[in-house]
Amino acid sequence: MEYFAGLDVSMEATHICVVDRDGAIVHEAKATSAPDAIEAELARAPACRRVVFETGRMAPMLYHGLVAFGLPVVCIESRQAYQALKSLATHKTDRNDARGLAHLARTGFFKPTHVKSLPAHAIRSLIIARKKLVGQRVMMENQIRGLAVVFGVRLPRALNPAFIEQALRASEGIDGLSAAMRGLIAARGAVLSAITAIDADMKKLARSSEACRxxxxxxxxxxxxxxxxxxxxxxxxxxxxxxxxxxxxxxxxxxxxxxxxxxxxxxxxxxxxxxxxxxxxxxxxxxxxxxxxxxxxxxxxxxxxxxxxxxxxxxxxxxxxxxxxxxxxxxxxxxxx
Incomplete structure (x- = not known):
């Protein structure tokens, strides 16, 4: 007899459902969302031919962790799973979602999605962090320009020392504006330093990669x-x-x-x-x-x-x-x- 498992993953806990070829439930449990805990719970059930769960923030860690234990894990697109699960159960609960994913694993009515390696996710995290910091820098510079233009000072758009000098000169003698300018300028300097550090790391990674070169x-x-x-x-x-x-x-x-x-x-x-x-x-x-x-x-x-x-x-x-x-x-x- 063949058995199939469905995992409904959340940040804290994962609901597990194992069904046989005819769709009968043979094992249901709830485990911590960690590869070792899920593997230990699946070991109490019959060996599964296929273990299915949806994409999400926990998917890369769980996928590679369960693959390391030798489990036949398949990750499917959450949008596709949503349409199928909506038609399988009237009430949306974690237990029903796990049952629906187990039935998807049994029928094979899904399209597997590629789970990227953890080093690829690490590079992606670096790029996301840089983009977020650049956005923060632009936001603070626009805020500095907006505060200065009220007093008739138009600051340059280029990233040069004149930007800071004119911003400080515009706020001299005005207590509230001076404190605001200095605080924004200090925060901008910290963000620029972080961007410079990330750029150095990214250049180092690119030089060390034959594919990037x-x-x-x-x-x-x-x-x-x-x-x-x-x-x-x-x-x-x-x-x-x-x-x-x-x-x-x-x-x-x-x-x-x-x-x-x-x-x-x-x-x-x-x-x-x-x-x-x-x-x-x-x-x-x-x-x-x-x-x-x-x-x-x-x-x-x-x-x-x-x-x-x-x-x-x-x-x-x-x-x-x-x-x-x-x-x-x-x-x-x-x-x-």
Whole structure:
């Protein structure tokens, strides 16, 4: 007899349900959301052919931890599981969700999703932290400008010492404004120091990675874009064709077809938004700043003449993603010809 398990994971506890081939429940339990606790609870039930749970914040840690114990773990997309679980149970509870996931494991009515490695998640965390700090820096600088303009002082937008000097000069002699300016400037300095430290770590990671060094041979692709792309792809072999990476990153047109209705819209914008943004910026750099002769650039400029520069950047970003994936798969450098 074959057995299948479903795990409904939360931050504190995980509900476990094991069913047989006919759908009869043979074991139900609740364990701490830790790989060793879940493995110990599953050991009390019959050996399972498949263990299914949804994507979420705990998914990477649990997946790799349970795989290390030798369990046949499968992670599925939460949006797909939501539609299936909604039709299986009237009341949404953790126990019912675990039962529904066990039935999905039994029927095979799901699409497995790739769980990235922990080093890839670590790089992604570094990129997210940098983006958040840059946003905080911009917010504080705008706040400083907004406080100064009330008193008729327009501060420069460039990041230079004149910005701080003029901000302090504008607040001299005004008690409340002076304290506010000094506090914001001190916070801005701390954020800038943190950004500088993260940039140094990211450059060090990019230099130590052979894959990143290969990707950085493409004009317009820097260390941040290379790190973000390698972390998003993780395993190049999981894509059967390089052109599939465009749909994975949301850089292909969205299509809707139903009966007589059939239209193609803008790009789907699925997948990792940060990687998509970085590829768009790399395409913009290639089109506007790179002065060398490049057939890829000429191809995108041809699209710009027929349509618009924005669509040319999106098309070039998708083409860059395809080329970068092929480079990762074959371990080659960019060839301008």
């Amino acid at each position: 290969q990707l950085m041979t493409i004009p317009g692709v820097g260390h941040i874009t290379a790190l973000a792309f390698t972390a998003a792809v993780d395993d190049p072999e999981r894509f059967r064709r390089s052109r599939d990476i465009g749909a994975y990153l949301g850089l292909v047109p969205r299509r809707y077809q139903s009966g007589e209705v059939d239209y193609t819209g803008s790009i789907s914008k699925c997948g990792d938004r940060r990687v998509r943004t970085l590829l768009y910026e790399a395409a913009n750099v290639m089109l506007t700043r790179y002065r060398g002769s490049l057939k890829l650039k000429e191809w995108a400029l041809g699209i710009a003449k027929r349509s618009s520069m924005r669509k040319a950047r999106v098309a070039l970003a998708r083409r860059l993603a395809i080329i970068m994936h092929a480079m990762l798969r074959h371990g080659t450098e960019f060839k301008p010809a």
